Amino acid sequence: MNGLIARQADHTFDKLDPNFRNFLTRYGFKAGDWDKLRATPQIEAEGARFFDVNGVEDQLLGDRLMSAILDERRFAVIEPDSRIRGAMTAGLQRGTFMGEIARSATQFKSFPMTFMMTHMMRAAIQDGAWGKVAAGTKLVLLATIAGAVTAQMQSLVAGRDPQNMSDPQFWLQAFIRGGGGGMLGDLVYSSSTRGGDGLKEYVMGPGPGAIFSATGDLMQTIAGNKEVSGKTLAQHIKAWTPGSSLWFSKIATDRILFDQIQTLIDPNYRQALSRYEKRMKKDFGQGFWWRPGDMAPKRAPDFANTRGAP
Template sequence: MIRAAPLVEAGGARFFDPANVSDRSFGEKLMEAILQERAFAVLEPDARVRQLTSGGVPRGTFWGEVARSFWLFKSFSVTMATTHLARTSIDATPGKVASFAAMSTLLTVAGAMSIQARQIITGKDPRRMDDLRFWGAAYMQAGGAGLFGDFLQAGLDRNMKGLAITMAGPVFGLAVDVARLAIPDYRKIMDGQPSHYGAEVLRFIRGNLPGSNLWYSRLVTDRAIIDNVQALLDPGFWDSFARIENKAQQEYGQRFWWRPGHEPDRAPVLGTALPR
């Protein structure tokens, strides 16, 4: 029946269209299977995930918006659990253990590649891959929970926020940041003492400026504009960067190939990722 369906021509190529199957019911089932497999390939929240993350509370209500704020940017992990993990635990072939091991291994490798790419595009050399902490972070990254791997190591996320603020959602985190900026240390400012208020304002603008986190332009924007402006506003900027650089060296054996406030003097050393 599928082979008998007429093909659709477009751009000099011919494609199969389930709508052209003679049996409409069979064509709809086939299209449903295609959409389901697409949802596995490119994870997207379905009705089950939306029920879990919103509790069925409608949009526009107070508790509905609170629930959606809490689960914002967290639905990916839930979707992973309701798709691939559920398939592995229910109808895995050839076996559940073998399927889960294969999936975990491949996802961990993908997570490792993601971590190393993020190091390079933030101006650092790759992390050493003979460190168990690296593979633990890669495993967390693979399941869409890379953010929570930061808490296992430092108790703070990559934006220097605690677990409670991060779990409450980005809307609550934004409110906390605004409240913190609304109550600056006026006494230090009036007395002419060193204050980091200007740097905090710039960091807030940078974190909420649309387009500032684009992976292909973020590093150039940070080094060419943000770092230089922050160096003018924050007297302790260079000292804070020295602490960050020392921490990266001590904990991960990393160095910056493009240091803040400087021009790059070399390319990333990819060999730092290999065991010594």
């Protein structure tokens, strides 16, 4: 950013790059403020020029510019500010019982809140109705594309062929998953997240949620409300094995290790696999390039499936 400011310093306010001029205007800088900033001696390093924010004669003006730069960084790399952190912790002190409960419940949820208060808020405060619509449309479009890429990569990682992208249901799924709504999007489609947690575990956060998930089946079994099964045991072994969810090795560990374990302790596993494959084919039109229970893949992923090819 300091390199950009140094390059723009050769121009008067009305001759600035439109995007950079909009940046200054957005943070309340006038033509006179820019003239003071561009007069600041620059730093030269190996032929490159950089703006020296510490060299600004008007220290208050330099602080305002640095604050604007930091704000823009929060748009580029989503990070919570003091507002979001205060809202997420409800103002409760760290280390206290209620303070830790609040932090556990809101852990990993600051990203969507920060996204709302940065990019979504920026779209909402654009000048005029058309400006708001244009900014909002671009935001939704890019988020939907990101959701589509995520959905296809998750299919490949799970051993399935890519989904048919000509199916409207696929783009509805991409829309829901876009913009940091992945877990909530899963709850729209089913009663659990991709990690197998229900709404109560999601609301409680990873700490209490993990304890509840680990002990829930045990307590129901002791109470006589649920029978112990090989399937349940296999699911818990997989959930509590470190590294089982690493995306780059998940498909191999699932097929070579956990599927084989479940085959040994769950007598109904093969029938369940058959039903699962039929459901994926019926609901999403997806086959398996690495079928559950197989030690090795029989073929490569069918990328022609993305356009609904037979």
